[in-house]
Amino acid sequence: MDHGDGDQRLRKGDRIALLTSGGDAPGMNTGLRAAAKVGAALGLEVLGVEEGYKGLIEGRFRTLEPRALDDAARRGGTLIGTARSKLFMTEEGRARAREEILKARLRGLVVLGGNGSLTGARALDGTLCHDGSPLRVVGLPASIDNDLGCTAMAIGVDTAMNTIMEACDRIADTALAHQRVFIVEVMGRDCGYLAMTAGIATGADAVLFREGGKSDEQIVDQVMRAVEAAFARAAGRRHVLVIKSEGVSFDSGKLKEAVDARIAGRFDTDTRVTVLGHVVRGGSPTAFDRLLASRLANVAVRALFEGQTQVMAGWTAPHTGRPSRAPSRHDPHVTLWPLEEVLAETAKMHSGDSEVVKWRVKALSEAEAVLYT
Ligand code: F6P
Numbered sequence: 001m002d003h004g005d006g007d008q009r010l011r012k013g014d015r016i017a018l019l020t021s022g023g024d025a026p027g028m029n030t031g032l033r034a035a036a037k038v039g040a041a042l043g044l045e046v047l048g049v050e051e052g053y054k055g056l057i058e059g060r061f062r063t064l065e066p067r068a069l070d071d072a073a074r075r076g077g078t079l080i081g082t083a084r085s086k087l088f089m090t091e092e093g094r095a096r097a098r099e100e101i102l103k104a105r106l107r108g109l110v111v112l113g114g115n116g117s118l119t120g121a122r123a124l125d126g127t128l129c130h131d132g133s134p135l136r137v138v139g140l141p142a143s144i145d146n147d148l149g150c151t152a153m154a155i156g157v158d159t160a161m162n163t164i165m166e167a168c169d170r171i172a173d174t175a176l177a178h179q180r181v182f183i184v185e186v187m188g189r190d191c192g193y194l195a196m197t198a199g200i201a202t203g204a205d206a207v208l209f210r211e212g213g214k215s216d217e218q219i220v221d222q223v224m225r226a227v228e229a230a231f232a233r234a235a236g237r238r239h240v241l242v243i244k245s246e247g248v249s250f251d252s253g254k255l256k257e258a259v260d261a262r263i264a265g266r267f268d269t270d271t272r273v274t275v276l277g278h279v280v281r282g283g284s285p286t287a288f289d290r291l292l293a294s295r296l297a298n299v300a301v302r303a304l305f306e307g308q309t310q311v312m313a314g315w316t317a318p319h320t321g322r323p324s325r326a327p328s329r330h331d332p333h334v335t336l337w338p339l340e341e342v343l344a345e346t347a348k349m350h351s352g353d354s355e356v357v358k359w360r361v362k363a364l365s366e367a368e369a370v371l372y373t
Helices: 028-041 052-057 066-072 091-103 115-123 157-178 193-202 216-232 252-263 277-281 287-305 339-351 355-371
Strands: 015-020 045-049 061-063 106-113 136-141 181-186 206-208 240-245 271-275 311-315 334-338
Touching (some): 028 106, 052 091, 052 115, 115 136, 157 181, 157 240, 157 271, 181 216, 181 252, 311 339
Parallel strands (some): 015 106
Antiparallel strands (some): 045 061, 311 334
């Protein structure tokens, strides 16, 4: 029984674990540090799970040294490792994870990760602890893609945007020197958020993203409009920067060929492609990501302690047409959302049905119109 009195709250001395899963995101380590510190201050014993759900299935728990956490908090990646566990997606894997949770005498779990990781957290609903009480599970949004519902920002997004911006600024130097067209491909899986925001921050000439739903031909037209606006109208522009999200199915090399064919004989320029790839996912977290991770972790661990479960701590969630929720009493910018709702909204973001994604597409098309007038 749960302390014999039906009280769902944790007590001093109870054990919880922190787990990072899926693609790492800068700020995960800062989130781990904050969660461990808040947990310790509440009198909890806080462990780390090695390599996400893979380590959970294998019962790989470890103590978290405050000094190691402090050092890691300044760095990208994740101190306790991460993985994309195929086994955890099966009932067999989940059953093994439940056994390890029992054996380790865990009463709570904090999951830091993206869509797949929070889906895993949801799947642990109903897991029983050694004392017969339900395991409390709280999620933190951490993914550079910013494709999660019920949070305006996920941990890692700001650092990734800054990395892209810096890379594009460097590319602009050489592009300008040679009067070239650069196509810069950035991560984000199926979500164009990083391309969109980096496009605005760098003053890019065109931003290509999957949510736009454009055909290959329309994409080439869009790039050519940017080239014409830059070079033909004597606008004083000496280079063209195109930011392309990796979710656009039109291969960057093929796009270059198509653009080259249309440029030939018309403009004295040439094109280059840079794929930023995993560079975007590494590096020291920005101040914003460190604060975000710390504030979300603070609320998440306190929620867990107070007996909440199956919720995610979200950052000033944008309006999506659903009823709003009161912010946490521990932080006016953080709201606890049921994981079920988070995952439903995330699915809508992926299918393009979410109000947030519709707004993003509209905002970018308005930005494009401003660019070419
Ligand atoms: O979800 C985060 C992310 O970095 C995506 O932007 C990218 O498509 C994917 O992970 C890459 O995954 P992996 O590191 O497994 O190649």
